[in-house]
Structure formats: structure tokens, C-alpha cells
Amino acid sequence: MRRPLPSLATSFVLLLILSLALSAQLKQDAPPASPILGFTPLHAAAEHELENQFQSIPSAERAREWHRTFTAEPHPAASERNNQLANFVADEWHKQGWEDVTLRRYDVLHSRARSVSLEMIAPVQFTASLREDAYDVDPDTKNPAVSGAYFGYSASGDVTAELVYAHSGNPEDYDLLRKNGISIKGKIVLVRYSNPYSYRGFKALTAEREGAAALLIYSDPAEDGSTRGKVFPDGPWGPESHIQRGAITYDYIVPGDPTTPGWASVPGAKHIAPEEARSLPKIPALPLSWRDAKPLLESMNGPEAPKDWQGALPITYRLTGAVKVHVKIDMDTSMQPYTVVEARIRGSELPDEWVLLGNHRDAWVYGGVDPSSGTASMMELTRSLGELKQRGIRPRRTVVVCSWDGEEYALTGSTEWGEQFADDLKKNLVAYLNVDESVAGAATTAGPEGLSFSASAVASLAPMLVEASKDIRAPSGKSLYEAWRATAMRDSKASSPPPDSALVETRIGSGSDHTVFLNHLGRPVINLGFTGDYGVYHSMYDDHYWMANIGDPSFEYHIALTRIWGVAALRLANADLLPFDFGFNAAALEQFLRELEQKNKIESRRLSLKRLHTRIAEFEKAGGALRDTVARDVLSATASPGKVQHLNEQLLQVESNWLDSAGIPGRPWFQHLLYSSRYTYAHLEFPGLTEAVEKQNWKLAGEQAMLLEKAVERNTRLLKSANSSWGGNK
Numbered sequence: 156m157r158r159p160l161p162s163l164a165t166s167f168v169l170l171l172i173l174s175l176a177l178s179a180q181l182k183q184d185a186p187p188a189s190p191i192l193g194f195t196p197l198h199a200a201a202e203h204e205l206e207n208q209f210q211s212i213p214s215a216e217r218a219r220e221w222h223r224t225f226t227a228e229p230h231p232a233a234s235e236r237n238n239q240l241a242n243f244v245a246d247e248w249h250k251q252g253w254e255d256v257t258l259r260r261y262d263v264l265h266s267r268a269r270s271v272s273l274e275m276i277a278p279v280q281f282t283a284s285l286r287e288d289a290y291d292v293d294p295d296t297k298n299p300a301v302s303g304a305y306f307g308y309s310a311s312g313d314v315t316a317e318l319v320y321a322h323s324g325n326p327e328d329y330d331l332l333r334k335n336g337i338s339i340k341g342k343i344v345l346v347r348y349s350n351p352y353s354y355r356g357f358k359a360l361t362a363e364r365e366g367a368a369a370l371l372i373y374s375d376p377a378e379d380g381s382t383r384g385k386v387f388p389d390g391p392w393g394p395e396s397h398i399q400r401g402a403i404t405y406d407y408i409v410p411g412d413p414t415t416p417g418w419a420s421v422p423g424a425k426h427i428a429p430e431e432a433r434s435l436p437k438i439p440a441l442p443l444s445w446r447d448a449k450p451l452l453e454s455m456n457g458p459e460a461p462k463d464w465q466g467a468l469p470i471t472y473r474l475t476g477a478v479k480v481h482v483k484i485d486m487d488t489s490m491q492p493y494t495v496v497e498a499r500i501r502g503s504e505l506p507d508e509w510v511l512l513g514n515h516r517d518a519w520v521y522g523g524v525d526p527s528s529g530t531a532s533m534m535e536l537t538r539s540l541g542e543l544k545q546r547g548i549r550p551r552r553t554v555v556v557c558s559w560d561g562e563e564y565a566l567t568g569s570t571e572w573g574e575q576f577a578d579d580l581k582k583n584l585v586a587y588l589n590v591d592e593s594v595a596g597a598a599t600t601a602g603p604e605g606l607s608f609s610a611s612a613v614a615s616l617a618p619m620l621v622e623a624s625k626d627i628r629a630p631s632g633k634s635l636y637e638a639w640r641a642t643a644m645r646d647s648k649a650s651s652p653p654p655d656s657a658l659v660e661t662r663i664g665s666g667s668d669h670t671v672f673l674n675h676l677g678r679p680v681i682n683l684g685f686t687g688d689y690g691v692y693h694s695m696y697d698d699h700y701w702m703a704n705i706g707d708p709s710f711e712y713h714i715a716l717t718r719i720w721g722v723a724a725l726r727l728a729n730a731d732l733l734p735f736d737f738g739f740n741a742a743a744l745e746q747f748l749r750e751l752e753q754k755n756k757i758e759s760r761r762l763s764l765k766r767l768h769t770r771i772a773e774f775e776k777a778g779g780a781l782r783d784t785v786a787r788d789v790l791s792a793t794a795s796p797g798k799v800q801h802l803n804e805q806l807l808q809v810e811s812n813w814l815d816s817a818g819i820p821g822r823p824w825f826q827h828l829l830y831s832s833r834y835t836y837a838h839l840e841f842p843g844l845t846e847a848v849e850k851q852n853w854k855l856a857g858e859q860a861m862l863l864e865k866a867v868e869r870n871t872r873l874l875k876s877a878n879s880s881w882g883g884n885k
């Protein structure tokens with residue numbers, strides 16, 4: 156699965172303030188050797204030395220070999236191949252020197268297609284192939300094990316009905332149809348994937364709510380095909396027969412096994428009946444290539460669709476008329492075992508504090524980008540950390556790594572694992588560093604600046620990530636930091652690079668395995684990857700040929716990602732003081748709040764957010780004061796380790812304090828007060844407050860604002876007490 160593309164922050168004044176805050180912090184107390192956030196000068200020198208050793212280990216050729224192994228066969232969740240790969244990962248981690256290698260099994264409600272068919276029965280007869288074409292240059296495209304078109308967790312059904320085109324299938328599209336007097340009750344709806352982007356599971360829920368009998372989602376060449384550039388096998392974009400498979404689970408309501416909402420599907424666990432599951436769609440749905448969708452679209456003869464609904468096919472897109480189709484979907488929905496592979500390198504000094512790394516293993520087909528690029532980067536990372544351990548170098552804190560299963564279905568493996576170990580994770584987890592797709596772009600079409608580096612993180616960890624990027628070399632030859640600035644400037648079409656404070660995306664949506672750790676357990680998360688031209692997502696063409704010839708032929712991006720992932724993990728694992736920056740965190744919260752006010756034009760007689768602004772300003776001041784004290788006293792190497800450790804515990808508590816065990820209104824599983832995702836998977840800040848404001852439910856909005864005030868106040872108190880115990884200013 157994949158997150159929607161992040162947007163660059165837009166408010167320049169605020170960015171400037173943020174950037175000054177950040178640069179002031181980076182400049183402070185700089186000893187001659189290059190400092191590292193959270194390290195005493197002595198330990199920073201040792202850390203640099205260790206990171207140099209680490210960075211010399213990953214090999215592009217090894218990454219290529221891992222990639223070939225993981226993409227050799229289709230490996231969707233619950234397939235024999237994916238289960239074999241679980242054993243393979245466990246064996247390799249064992250050989251690499253990792254400890255406590257364990258296979259965790261979950262029995263979950265799975266979904267796969269037994270048979271699917273789609274025919275047009277009027278005005279002309281047409282049978283959709285629901286298959287992708289083979290190409291001689293890429294023998295993997297001829298493998299009979301490749302599946303046809305289907306959606307995970309589609310309902311079964313046999314429907315014959317009139318076809319309606321509903322653009323992107325978002326609520327406003329149905330409003331427009333209604334305005335044109337077109338009802339879709341009992342009809343089959345055809346929508347396209349993007350324009351604007353929304354998660355396919357949101358399109359399914361919307362169609363279900365509108366009363367459609369079935370849903371078809373196709374890939375228009377305007378979005379991921381020939382309109383964008385050369386198509387596979389000559390370029391990165393999707394050819395005419397490519398099909399974007401995927402799940403349509405309502406996992407934005409509750410992720411994981413739909414029949415164990417909020418608890419782990421360990422063997423023997425209680426399961427609710429599928430009919431009671433809030434995250435299971437009730438509508439039959441099918442993905443289509445544009446080659447299969449075109450005959451349907453061009454046979455319509457009703458009113459012309461509006462201009463911005465017209466796609467890139469050489470036809471006139473119409474809303475309705477003359478087309479009748481027959482969809483038949485038979486899904487096998489049964490309990491299947493999923494396997495999460497887990498291993499650790501025990502910390503030498505603080506074994507009960509964990510830094511967690513993870514990537515999912517299951518793919519819709521071969522997973523060339525999604526997820527096996529990330530898997531190849533991860534296997535080079537575990538090999539490198541294992542090698543350091545063989546040289547006698549252990550991290551201070553424990554590093555845990557997981558190979559997740561069933562991410563593509565409902566973020567299932569990570570969710571079940573997170574629910575199983577919730578109590579330990581809430582206590583012990585310093586941060587989770589997720590990589591889903593490490594290289595989701597084509598280096599061959601990226602131009603001289605190369606692929607874009609894309610990182611998202613909770614705001615408190617953004618400064619440490621920017622700092623770490625300065626010590627990594629990007630494939631373009633520049634430092635990753637310089638490459639990041641250059642590609643961010645290029646992508647936003649700006650005339651100067653963004654300030655450091657805008658490099659990390661601090662607005663975090665859902666759509667990958669970080670979700671349980673952030674939204675359910677209140678732990679800080681980071682997501683990393685390279686992005687660029689990529690139009691074969693979840694199709695058969697997302698394979699080794701694509702990566703080795705179009706995406707990353709040198710595999711240098713794979714190991715650049717291994718390096719930044721590893722250096723960030725090592726800094727979190729080895730820091731004297733955990734490198735959380737709450738002054739920066741507060742500045743980001745202030746920006747989120749202003750955006751909420753501007754977008755919704757809130758009148759103060761309806762809802763006053765003045766107190767929340769004040770609380771955030773106090774939090775920012777306390778965060779800044781603690782940052783000063785830390786730089787002056789804590790990292791001066793005279794502090795007692797016991798006292799430093801107590802401060803670390805307080806810093807971790809700040810992140811925990813954002814959790815509200817009641818959850819956000821209507822979605823109790825999502826417990827983070829600052830972050831959630833919209834039903835489209837888009838990021839959503841202050842979720843309870845924002846959703847109440849958008850519904851103009853001012854009473855609920857007032858209650859949600861008060862919850863936030865209390866949480867911010869709690870954290871200000873905590874930072875002040877931490878600061879005063881060091882003799883800093885209150």
C-alpha cells in the first residue's frame with residue numbers, strides 16, 4: 156500500500172519562524188567536532204566513527220540480489236510463496252547474527268478471488284479480459300501464477316445493471332450526478348482511480364452509501380499511463396492492460412483483521428462474525444485496466460460529462476446511457492494464517508528501550524516497488540547491523556526488526572502484532588521507523604537532481620532526521636540533505652529550496668504499517684522512501700524488470716535508503732538523550748491550528764480556540780527552554796547517567812500524553828489526539844476537533860478543543876518539571 160503524496164507546507168511566514176527555531180537549535184553550543192542532537196561531544200565523535208563503519212557495509216549488488224529473490228514469484232498474503240519467504244527472512248536474520256528470531260502467527264479473516272467476470276451485454280457484447288499482457292523482454296510477465304483483477308475484501312455478488320460514470324467516486328461527484336437528475340441506486344458505477352486521489356476503500360464506502368449495486372475502478376491514462384510518459388516495458392508508466400489491484404477495506408475506521416477489532420488474532424482468539432465487522436465492504440467491486448474500461452465508456456450515449464471529468468482516452472466521456480453490464484464476483488473469504496517475522500539485537504545498556512524497524516513482505520503480485528524495494532533495503536540494513544554486532548558493536552538500546560504480513564489487506568500483520576504487545580510497546584518503544592516502498596520512482600527519468608527523497612515523521616523527530624541526512628551521500632553525489640533540498644525545490648516549482656523546517660512532512664496519514672504504532676499506541680513514527688515517476692503500482696509490471704531497467708538500475712537508491720534508515724535508527728538507539736524537539740513540535744501544532752482556522756473560517760462566537768493557542772505557546776516556550784538546558788547542562792558530559800535516563804523517560808511520556816484512551820469520536824481505535832487519517836487516507840491533524848468543526852458540531856468541537864488544551868497543558872507541566880530538575884528556567 157502507499158501513502159498519498161505529501162504536499163509541501165504553504166504558509167511561508169510560519170515556515171520562516173519554524174526554520175529560525177530549527178537553525179537556532181542546530182547552531183547552539185556547537186563544539187568543533189560536528190555535534191549530533193542528543194549526544195555528548197565525546198559520544199558524538201564515537202557515533203560518527205560507528206556510522207562510518209555502518210555506512211561502508213551496504214552493497215548495491217547485494218540489494219539487487221535480495222530484490223531478485225523477493226520478486227521471483229508473486230507473493231500475496233496467505234500464499235505459499237509468501238510463507239516460504241517468512242522462513243527465508245528468519246533464516247537470513249539468524250545467519251546475520253540477529254537474536255530472538257521468532258515467527259508470530261495470526262489467524263485472520265482473509266479474502267481472495269475464486270472467480271470474477273465482467274461483460275457488457277448492451278448495446279454491444281464485450282467480455283473484459285481482466286488480465287495483463289505478457290512482454291517477451293520480461294519473462295516474469297508470462298508466469299501463470301500471476302492473478303487477474305480483484306480487490307481484497309470485495310463482497311461476492313452477481314449483478315446485471317445499467318452503468319453510470321461517476322468520475323473519481325468521491326461524494327461531490329455523486330452530488331453532481333444528483334444535480335443532473337441521475338440516480339445511481341441499484342446501478343453499477345464506473346469510476347477512475349485519481350483526480351483527485353482518494354483511497355479505493357473510500358470510493359467503495361461512498362458507492363455503498365449511495366446505494367450502488369457494484370463498483371468498477373479503472374486506471375485512466377491521464378493519471379498513471381501514456382499521458383504521463385513512456386509506458387512499460389519502455390518507461391515507468393502503466394501500459395494499456397495494467398490493473399491496479401488492492402484492498403477496499405474500511406481500515407480507516409479500524410485496521411487489522413476485520414473480525415478482531417482492537418485485539419490480536421493470536422491462535423484461539425475470539426472473532427466477531429464478518430457481518431458485524433465495521434471494516435468489511437458490502438459492495439462487490441472490481442479493478443479494471445483502461446483497455447477493459449474503454450469499450451464501456453465509449454458505448455455510453457447519455458449526457459456529456461463535465462470537462463474536468465474527461466480523461467485522456469480519445470473518446471467523449473459521458474455520464475450515462477445505453478450500457479448494461481453483468482459483473483460476477485465470487486470471493487473466498489476464509490481464515491488464513493499470516494506470519495510476522497521478528498528479531499532483535501539486544502541493547503548493551505538499555506535493553507528495555509526499543510527502536511523498531513519494519514517493512515511488509517506481502518505484495519499484490521511481485522512487489523518490485525511495493526514492498527520488495529523496501530525489503531531489499533531492509534535486508535541490507537539487517538545484514539549491516541548484524542555485521543557490526545559480529546564486530547562487537549551493539550547499540551545501547553535494543554533494535555527490533557519486523558517483516559510484516561498482510562499489510563496490503565488491512566495493515567493486518569503490524570496491527571495484530573501491535574495489539575498483541577500493546578502494553579510493552581507503550582512502555583518501551585522509543586520510535587518506529589517504517590519503510591514500505593524504498594524506491595517508488597524511476598531514476599532513469601528523474602533528471603539530474605535524481606529521485607525525490609520523501610520523509611514523514613512526528614514533528615518532534617523532524618530535526619534529528621534533517622540532521623542525519625547531512626551525513627548520507629545521495630546517488631547524485633551530493634549529500635542526501637542537499638539532494639533533498641534540490642528535489643523539494645524542483646517538485647514544488649519554487650525558486651529557492653524550502654527551509655529545513657519544511658523538509659520533513661509532519662502531517663502523517665495512514666496507508667502503511669506505521670498506523671498502529673502512531674494512532675493506536677501513541678508512539679513516534681518515521682516513514683522514509685524515494686519517489687518519482689511510477690505508474691505500475693499494484694500491477695504485474697511492478698516487478699524486478701521494472702526496477703532493474705527503469706526504476707533503480709544501479710540499486711544505489713536502495714542502499715542510500717538503507718543508510719539513512721540505519722543512521723536514524725542508530726542515533727535513536729545510541730543517543731544519550733533522546734533527540735525529541737518539543738519546541739519544534741509546538742511550532743508545528745500552532746501551524747496545524749492556524750490552517751484549521753483559515754480553512755474553516757471559524758467564528759469565535761461559535762468556537763474559541765484562543766485558550767488552545769495560549770496552551771500551545773506555553774508548550775513551545777517550555778520546549779525551547781528545555782532544549783537550552785539540554786544543550787547547556789545535560790549534554791555537557793557531567794550529568795549523571797541516572798539523571799539523564801530519568802529525563803529520557805519524561806521525554807517518552809510526552810509522546811504518550813497525546814493518547815486519549817476513548818479514541819476520536821466514532822473511531823475509538825484511533826486514539827492519538829494530534830494525528831489520524833481521513834477516510835481517503837489523507838493526513839488529518841487534531842482529528843476529533845477538525846471533524847467536529849467540519850460538521851459544524853460546535854458543542855463537540857468545544858469538548859475536543861478542551862481535550863487538546865488539557866493534553867498540551869499536561870505536557871507543558873512535564874517539560875517544565877523536567878527542566879527545573881536541571882536547574883533551568885521555568
Ligand SMILES: [Zn+2]
Nearest residue numbers: 156525526591
Ligand atoms: Zn506497500
